[in-house]
Amino acid sequence: MTRAMRTTLAILVALVLLAAFGAFYVLEEGEQAVILQFGRPVGAPATEAGLHFKVPFIQEVRRFDKRLLIWDGAPNQIPTAGREFIWVDTTARWRIVDPLKFLKSVATESGAQSRLGDIIDSMVRDHVAANPLGELVRSSAWEPPKGEALEEVAEEVLAELKKEIRLGREGISQAILSAVQKVTPEYGIEVIDVRIKRLNYVESVREKVYVRMISERKRIAARFRSEGEGRSAEILGNMEKELREIRSGAYRKVQEIRGKGDATATRVYGGAYGRDPEFYAFSRTLESLKESQNKNSVLVLTTDSDYYRYLKEANPSRLKTRR
Amino acid sequence: MPNGRWPNDLEMVIERLRRQFLDLNPGGLRLFLTGLVILILLWSSWYTVPPEATAVVQRFGRVMRTAGPGLHFKIPFGVERVRVVPTARVLKEEFGFRALAAGQRGQREREDLSNESLMLTGDLNVIDVRWIVQYRVEDPVRFLFKLRDQRQTLRDIAEAAMRRVVGNRLGSDVLTVGRVAVASEVKEDMQKTLSAYETGIRLVTVELQDVTPPDPVKPAFNEVNEARQDLERMVNQAQEQANKVIPKASGEAKQVIAEAEGYATERVNQAQGEAARFLAVLSEYQRVPEVTRRRLYLEAASKVLSEAKGVYIVDSEQRALVPWLSLDSGGIPPPLKEEKKLLKEEKKP
Numbered sequence: 001m002t003r004a005m006r007t008t009l010a011i012l013v014a015l016v017l018l019a020a021f022g023a024f025y026v027l028e029e030g031e032q033a034v035i036l037q038f039g040r041p042v043g044a045p046a047t048e049a050g051l052h053f054k055v056p057f058i059q060e061v062r063r064f065d066k067r068l069l070i071w072d073g074a075p076n077q078i079p080t081a082g083r084e085f086i087w088v089d090t091t092a093r094w095r096i097v098d099p100l101k102f103l104k105s106v107a108t109e110s111g112a113q114s115r116l117g118d119i120i121d122s123m124v125r126d127h128v129a130a131n132p133l134g135e136l137v138r139s140s141a142w143e144p145p146k147g148e149a150l151e152e153v154a155e156e157v158l159a160e161l162k163k164e165i166r167l168g169r170e171g172i173s174q175a176i177l178s179a180v181q182k183v184t185p186e187y188g189i190e191v192i193d194v195r196i197k198r199l200n201y202v203e204s205v206r207e208k209v210y211v212r213m214i215s216e217r218k219r220i221a222a223r224f225r226s227e228g229e230g231r232s233a234e235i236l237g238n239m240e241k242e243l244r245e246i247r248s249g250a251y252r253k254v255q256e257i258r259g260k261g262d263a264t265a266t267r268v269y270g271g272a273y274g275r276d277p278e279f280y281a282f283s284r285t286l287e288s289l290k291e292s293q294n295k296n297s298v299l300v301l302t303t304d305s306d307y308y309r310y311l312k313e314a315n316p317s318r319l320k321t322r323r
Numbered sequence: 324m325p326n327g328r329w330p331n332d333l334e335m336v337i338e339r340l341r342r343q344f345l346d347l348n349p350g351g352l353r354l355f356l357t358g359l360v361i362l363i364l365l366w367s368s369w370y371t372v373p374p375e376a377t378a379v380v381q382r383f384g385r386v387m388r389t390a391g392p393g394l395h396f397k398i399p400f401g402v403e404r405v406r407v408v409p410t411a412r413v414l415k416e417e418f419g420f421r422a423l424a425a426g427q428r429g430q431r432e433r434e435d436l437s438n439e440s441l442m443l444t445g446d447l448n449v450i451d452v453r454w455i456v457q458y459r460v461e462d463p464v465r466f467l468f469k470l471r472d473q474r475q476t477l478r479d480i481a482e483a484a485m486r487r488v489v490g491n492r493l494g495s496d497v498l499t500v501g502r503v504a505v506a507s508e509v510k511e512d513m514q515k516t517l518s519a520y521e522t523g524i525r526l527v528t529v530e531l532q533d534v535t536p537p538d539p540v541k542p543a544f545n546e547v548n549e550a551r552q553d554l555e556r557m558v559n560q561a562q563e564q565a566n567k568v569i570p571k572a573s574g575e576a577k578q579v580i581a582e583a584e585g586y587a588t589e590r591v592n593q594a595q596g597e598a599a600r601f602l603a604v605l606s607e608y609q610r611v612p613e614v615t616r617r618r619l620y621l622e623a624a625s626k627v628l629s630e631a632k633g634v635y636i637v638d639s640e641q642r643a644l645v646p647w648l649s650l651d652s653g654g655i656p657p658p659l660k661e662e663k664k665l666l667k668e669e670k671k672p
Contacts, residue, residue, distance in 0.1 A: 028384040030468035049385035068470035068520055070479065091479045093520065137443045137490040145445075145493055157446050161493075169487055192520070195483040199490075200441055206449065210539045213448050217543035221550035228554030235561035242565075243572050250576030254583035261587020265594035272598030276605055282616065283604065286623035298633040306617075307624045308636055 022056030030067045034099045036060045045099045064099045065109070068192065071116045077202055078128045080136065085205055089198035090124050090176075092116065094184070094191045101188030112189060119183050120194060123176045131172055134160065136199060140168035157216075169196060367399040375411040377463045380404070386464055408463035413527050416478055418485070419453030420532065441537065442486045444494035451535045452489060452497070454506070456481050456513070457527040465523030477517070477524060484512040498534055498544075506531050 027033055029049040034041050037059050046052050047066065054061065075089040094116065096102045106112040128136060142165040167175065177194045184191050201209055273280040303311055337352075371394050372378045378390040382403045390405075397403035419440025440451050458477065460466045470476055488508045492501055510529040517524045536544045608615045628634055 026384045029381060029386050029464075030471075031384070049381070049383075051383040065471060067468060068476065068522075070472050070475055072475070072479070091483070093476070133443075133447060137447060138445050139487060139491045142445065142491055145496070161446060169490060193516075195479065196486070197479055197482050198438065199443060199486065200438070201443075201449065209447075209449055210537065213536070213540045214543040217540070217547050221543075221546045224547065224550035224554045228550075228557035231554070232557040232561035235558065235565055239561075239565035239568060242569055246569070246572045246576045250579050253576075253580050257580065257583040257587045258590075261583075261590040264587070265590040268591065268594035268598045272601050275602065276609075279605060279608060279612075280601065283601070283619060286619055290623050290626050295630055295632060297631050298635065299628065299631050300635040300637060302637050306620060307628070311636065 022054075024051050024053045025061050026050075027052055027063070030065065032064050032066045032096070032099050034062045034064070034103050036062055041100055041103065062099075062103060064096050064102060066096065068093050068095050069109070071113060071120065073117055073121055073124075075198065076121060076125065078125055080128060080133045081130055082132045084133050085202040086128070086133065086136075087198065087200045087202055088124060088128055088196060090120060090194060091197045092120055092180075092191055092194045094189050096188055097190040098185075098188030101186065103188075105187045106189075112187065115187060116184070116189070116191070119180055120176070120191075123179045124194075124196075127172050127176050127179075131167065134163060135165060135167055136169060136172060136196070138165050138168055140165050140171050142168060172196075364399055369394060369396050370405050371395070372407060373409075375409050376407045377410040379406045379408065379463050379467060381406070386468070389463060406463075406467060408460050408466060410460045410463055413457050413459055416456045416458075416474070416481065417453075418455065418478070418481060419451070439482070442489050444489055444497060445492050446494055448494045449537050449540075450489065450494050450497055451533070451537050452485065453532040453534070454481075454485065454509075454530060455532060456529050459525050459527055460523060461525035462523030465521050469521045469523065473522065473524070476520070476522065480513050480516050481509070481529075484509045484516070488512065494536070498536070502531050502534060 025033070027046055027049050031049065032045055032047045033052070034045045035043055035054055037055070039060075042059070071092040071094055073090055073092075075087045077085055078088050079085050094112075096112075102112065106115050144162045173194055173196060177191065180191050180194055200206070301308055303309060370378065372390055372392045374392045376392065378395065380387050380390060380395075380397055380403055382398065387403070397405060419436050421436070437451070440453050441449055442452060444450050456477065466473060485505075488505050489497055492505065497505055506529045510526050513529065514526050517526070535541065
């Protein structure tokens with residue numbers, strides 16, 4: 001092998017290698033590519049991952065992401081249908097479904113992001129402004145709360161809570177999404193979802209809401225306190241009632257029992273003393289005379305009394321006649 | 324392999340190598356070089372996967388297979404590439420706060436994340452919710468190739484789901500009894516979305532951390548709690564009083580009833596006793612009524628007279644006694660004071 005021959009061989013090998021390098025390209029999983037020939041797209045876009053071929057030197061590969069991408073807009077200050085100003089922060093998921101159209105219409109991802117921003121922002125504005133705040137916050141599955149849950153809810157909020165939700169947050173998101181989806185296919189973009197990520201009162205409104213919340217709480221606290229007083233009074237009242245029931249019931253029973261006892265006693269007395277009422281009167285009188293206090297009494301008796309009659313005379317016959 | 328370009332250099336290198344390895348003939352050199360190449364091939368054709376991870380092997384970009392922990396082989400020279408995804412590790416996202424790195428004690432950064440944690444409740448009030456989401460990469464292929472910005476996607480979905488669920492409840496509910504339900508509803512909602520997007524993410528748990536009213540409103544909320552406690556206290560106090568008074572009263576009622584029963588029994592017994600006594604006396608009296616009657620009378624009279632302060636015995640014919648004597652048992656008119664003394668003296672002996 002001469003030196004010249006060896007050199008030519010080496011140059012040939014190098015050329016073949018270069019050609020080979022330019023003639024295939026690797027497409028990563030999650031990527032898709034458009035082949036440009038002198039700047040003009042040719043053929044169908046490559047979407048399958050793996051080793052692909054192209055004509056070296058004259059064809060150029062433009063890669064695009066095939067994966068789910070995020071669009072994240074800046075928060076917007078938007079008034080609702082009820083004139084409350086709120087911050088709305090939306091986010092969307094999208095992907096490039098038609099790389100050819102994508103390349104022609106927006107060229108790059110950042111171009112797509114800003115185009116999406118224009119479209120989604122205006123749709124969000126339209127829909128937020130057309131709906132009251134309640135619709136934006138609650139879902140269509142909203143059920144007006146009942147029972148115990150309402151214990152801490154102020155009254156003027158109740159009416160608002162009872163309102164039926166027509167669309168709800170999902171409904172509005174869905175409406176925004178379908179409006180956006182009408183426009184985006186022409187950019188080769190499919191928007192998968194648009195979500196209201198954050199929604200908040202603007203600073204000035206928030207202050208007012210706080211004031212409202214505070215006064216609401218205070219009222220609830222006052223209600224609890226007065227309810228406590230009421231329930232305490234009720235318990236004490238019931239207590240009083242029960243007390244009176246117990247006491248009067250006892251009094252009644254006492255009187256009944258005593259009456260029965262008295263009655264029995266009376267019957268017994270009557271049965272006994274009825275045998276000789278005169279003797280009863282006599283002996284009872286003597287008893288009571290003996291029992292009564294006589295210490296300070298001064299008695300004036302005539303000699304006619306049975307006790308002293310013998311003081312006057314001792315003739316029993318006369319006494320007999322007197323009787 | 325640009326050796327074709329510098330053949331002279333290559334010859335020089337080979338020449339030098341041959342000199343360095345002294346007497347190696349061309350055959351021996353070839354053997355040595357082949358060995359070296361094989362070694363390099365082997366060296367770049369194996370990889371290890373840590374225990375908590377799964378490897379995804381791509382050949383020219385296309386996913387060929389996944390491999391679990393351990394030692395594995397691949398085609399070298401960039402034909403097959405390996406990406407390692409920690410599939411067994413539980414990853415965590417924090418919302419509304421950022422925990423400091425482990426080891427530093429539980430203090431949370433005072434960074435203002437109120438935008439992340441403040442949200443509206445169903446009654447259009449503001450609430451501060453902080454929560455965490457724990458997840459695992461279940462399907463590393465989907466995780467890597469179905470979406471970009473996996474972490475941000477998860478965060479967006481989590482925030483949207485949390486706000487939707489909280490927006491559908493009353494603030495008081497989220498603050499108290501609804502916590503668990505909120506967390507599980509958010510988890511369910513998020514998982515549905517994550518699966519629909521083929522993210523390959525499996526949620527482990529969604530947990531609410533601090534759920535509080537916004538700072539300016541907190542004192543008012545505390546006041547409500549206090550009022551609620553006051554309510555309970557007042558009710559308890561009243562109940563306590565009732566519990567104290569009622570049993571006492573019913574005990575007292577039983578007492579007076581028992582006393583009444585005692586009284587009744589006493590009355591009946593007295594009556595029966597007295598009746599028996601009377602009847603006994605009566606039966607004796609009826610035998611000799613005249614004498615007994617007189618005896619009883621005289622006995623009683625003697626007792627009464629013995630106790631009396633004074634006794635005036637007046638003859639039945641005497642009529643003029645009344646004007647002299649005050650019939651008041653104690654009050655004798657003043658002019659008669661001496662007489663009173665006399666009367667006393669008369670009584671004493």
